[in-house]
Amino acid sequence: MAPKRTKRKSPSPDPQGMFAGMTVFLIEDGVQSLRLQIWKQKLVQMGAKVETQLSEKVSHVFAISSDALFHHVDDDRLARFKGYSPPDLNKGITEIFGKLVNIYRALGDDRRSFKVESADQVKDLPGIGKSMQDHIQEIVTTGKLSKLEQFETDEKVKTITLFGEVWGIGPATALKLYEKGHRTLDDLKNEDSLTNAQVIGLKYFDDIKTRIPRHEAQEMELVLQKVAEDIIPGMVVVCGGSYRRGKASCGDLDIVITHPDGKSHKGFLQNYVKRLKEMKLLREDLIFSTHSEEGTDSGVDTYFGLCTYPGRELRHRIDFKVYPRDIYAFGLIAWTGNDVLNRRLRLLAESKGYRLDDTGLFPATHGSGGKRGSRGTASLKLETEKEVFDFLGFPWLEPYERNL
Numbered sequence: 001m002a003p004k005r006t007k008r009k010s011p012s013p014d015p016q017g018m019f020a021g022m023t024v025f026l027i028e029d030g031v032q033s034l035r036l037q038i039w040k041q042k043l044v045q046m047g048a049k050v051e052t053q054l055s056e057k058v059s060h061v062f063a064i065s066s067d068a069l070f071h072h073v074d075d076d077r078l079a080r081f082k083g084y085s086p087p088d089l090n091k092g093i094t095e096i097f098g099k100l101v102n103i104y105r106a107l108g109d110d111r112r113s114f115k116v117e118s119a120d121q122v123k124d125l126p127g128i129g130k131s132m133q134d135h136i137q138e139i140v141t142t143g144k145l146s147k148l149e150q151f152e153t154d155e156k157v158k159t160i161t162l163f164g165e166v167w168g169i170g171p172a173t174a175l176k177l178y179e180k181g182h183r184t185l186d187d188l189k190n191e192d193s194l195t196n197a198q199v200i201g202l203k204y205f206d207d208i209k210t211r212i213p214r215h216e217a218q219e220m221e222l223v224l225q226k227v228a229e230d231i232i233p234g235m236v237v238v239c240g241g242s243y244r245r246g247k248a249s250c251g252d253l254d255i256v257i258t259h260p261d262g263k264s265h266k267g268f269l270q271n272y273v274k275r276l277k278e279m280k281l282l283r284e285d286l287i288f289s290t291h292s293e294e295g296t297d298s299g300v301d302t303y304f305g306l307c308t309y310p311g312r313e314l315r316h317r318i319d320f321k322v323y324p325r326d327i328y329a330f331g332l333i334a335w336t337g338n339d340v341l342n343r344r345l346r347l348l349a350e351s352k353g354y355r356l357d358d359t360g361l362f363p364a365t366h367g368s369g370g371k372r373g374s375r376g377t378a379s380l381k382l383e384t385e386k387e388v389f390d391f392l393g394f395p396w397l398e399p400y401e402r403n404l
């Protein structure tokens with residue numbers, strides 16, 4: 001058993017610390033001066049430089065809330081701000097809290113999961129409770145959260161977290177499987193209550209976890225574009241997700257499709273999937289749901305499955321989403337992400353009396369109940385991603401700038 005660590009001396013600045021390379025400007029509005037002092041001290045201790053003015057050198061601006069930020073820095077300034085991206089100071093915090101949320105969810109504790117989930121908005125919200133602040137303080141100072149480590153060693157949590165990583169197994173199923181006595185993925189191979197999709201998710205568990213190098217994703221996008229063009233000229237096929245955001249590797253392929261004429265997308269996906277299966281680019285199906293011809297669910301067609309790089313057997317996850325042209329911009333934004341940006345855009349829309357999702361931007365009338373694509377509620381007509389950002393008043397971000 002490891003002995004308790006003795007109290008550390010006040011550490012001197014660590015040039016390799018977690019904030020190394022950052023030049024920070026702090027907006028002081030709404031922050032108690034003692035707290036501000038602590039922040040500055042921690043930033044410097046962990047390798048950051050703190051600037052007293054918003055100069056060219058500044059790489060990160062920190063503010064307690066977006067109000068405080070916009071009060072000091074106007075939109076133009078932000079847009080010009082090189083590589084403007086909201087601060088990732090809290091990345092270490094949000095990652096750890098994200099894990100906690102998943103664990104609490106897996107345990108079916110909604111109250112906690114709600115409470116903890118607000119932590120990822122912590123940089124935007126002034127009113128965080130005491131225990132949350134303590135957790136954040138612990139993460140910021142030690143890079144860890146002892147409570148999380150305690151959880152992670154717990155067998156039940158470990159097991160249902162593992163089961164939840166199988167495609168198609170959610171928290172409730174994971175818990176049920178645990179209660180049936182299963183402890184390993186091998187155990188699950190003898191479980192006959194699994195759905196077809198879950199069986200596939202289990203069979204290719206390791207494959208699916210293997211990331212796709214960017215250049216392979218690029219080649220596959222080209223093939224996918226060519227096959228689509230062969231079926232119906234003019235089809236627009238874009239690989240979204242982390243690929244479109246310029247990442248060096250991708251967890252999966254998120255393919256967003258439309259046709260500029262507003263009608264040729266209908267029924268396209270069935271033919272496309274058939275052709276891609278003949279080519280052995282698509283291998284196993286997980287989910288196939290079509291609405292474009294009936295006009296249900298906003299007319300969006302969806303296919304989730306497994307694919308392989310030409311000449312190889314290693315399975316990757318692939319999603320296709322086919323949007324009618326008039327709501328394509330919303331689909332493209334949603335499937336490009338990242339998830340943090342999506343959440344911000346949604347909250348911004350809500351603050352302006354709208355509801356945003358991948359199928360449109362809707363006036364949030366009472367009683368609309370948030371049902372997607374329900375009849376009678378038409379989306380605002382916005383043709384491009386830029387028009388959506390502009391309408392919401394969010395500074396434009398190129399796809400590669402959306403890694404928030």
Ligand SMILES: Nc1ccn([C@H]2C[C@H](O)[C@@H](COP(=O)(O)OP(=O)(O)OP(=O)(O)O)O2)c(=O)n1
Nearest residue numbers: 241242250251252254334335336337338339342
């Ligand atoms: N909880 C989620 C999950 C996803 N998305 C959106 C944003 C993502 O960028 C996009 C694609 O989801 P992925 O899980 O495929 O995430 P990425 O493509 O960003 O990363 P990865 O490389 O892991 O695939 O869908 C979201 O808004 N909220």
Ligand SMILES: [Mn+2]
Nearest residue numbers: 241242252254
């Ligand atoms: Mn992805």
